[in-house]
Amino acid sequence: MPSPPTRATLIEVAKRAGTSKSSVSRFFGPERDKLSQSLQQRVAEAAAALGYQPNQMARGLKGGGSRLLGMMVADIRNPFSVAVMHGVEIACRDFGYSLIVCNTDNDPALEQHHLATLAAYQVEGLIINAVGQSGQTLLDSGVPRVLLDRDIKHLNAEVIGLDNALAIDMALAHLAQQGYRSILYVSETPEHTSTRQARLERFQQQADAMGFTHQTLMLSHWDIDAPCANLATFVEPYAPGHCAVLCANGNATLAMARCFKRLGVAMGPVGLMGIDELEWCELMTPGITTLAQPTDSIGRDAVACLVNQLERRATPLTFHSRHSPQLLVRGSTAP
Incomplete structure (x- = not known):
């Protein structure tokens, strides 16, 4: 043998x-x-x-650094998480690090468990898409960290993600240019999630300033019929081309696209627009207008920010904390 x-x-x-x-x-x-x-x-x-x-583990035990980075995502099923993860992994390879990914499933207890696991593997840094805003599970960690997309109050860490105010401003400017004057803003419940809160607050502020009439709809995972009923009530008093639906993220866009189809509401005469580009948005007739996040750039910049904390370079790496979205105009906002 x-x-x-x-x-x-x-x-x-x-x-x-x-x-x-x-x-x-x-x-x-x-x-x-x-x-x-x-x-x-x-x-x-x-x-x-x-x-x-x-042998990176042996290097870590000898004090030479494990060359491992940990990434915790709140929901690995979220297309945004998967897309950003791609940019993170590419950047890790470029800088000579390997990546360990953990899914917390929006569970604070699981977030704490994964932190302990990553510490056992002696990761040198953490990229964290946090479960909530309290940050209690993250306070005791002495490992350098970068927050991805979601901010945590009272936690001193750089946040890398979308420019949420700019995204809302671009969405409202496009809808106004297309002639829509009444907006239904649809979001998942914003509690404990800084990104959803920031977008909702900016929407309410700017919609008032631009003279829109507007309503908000908070989605519940437990009630799949309510969004369709709310959509029917919202569009009923308006003539075609007057009202539109603005979705705060990909999950909201998917929920409302289903309601449009279920109710037989024509996209365009009733506008539909989403923040986050999903592959199926261009495949639906007549195509859904979106604001695409530069997910690869966000992932790369999260790693660059972390590497700046870990490595003393003669010239620090440049990175952007807030990224601009790209407007992809399709038939769903053509009244």
């Missing part, structure tokens, strides 16, 4: 690359930039030829 293949060692990589063991260790750590380009290339080629993979 053949013996299992042995793993290549750091010493073997150094010998093949014609350099020292410490230089190879630097190449696989945060001090790679201190090596010359030619030396980096020799070490990379030697490691590839030998199939060498560094």
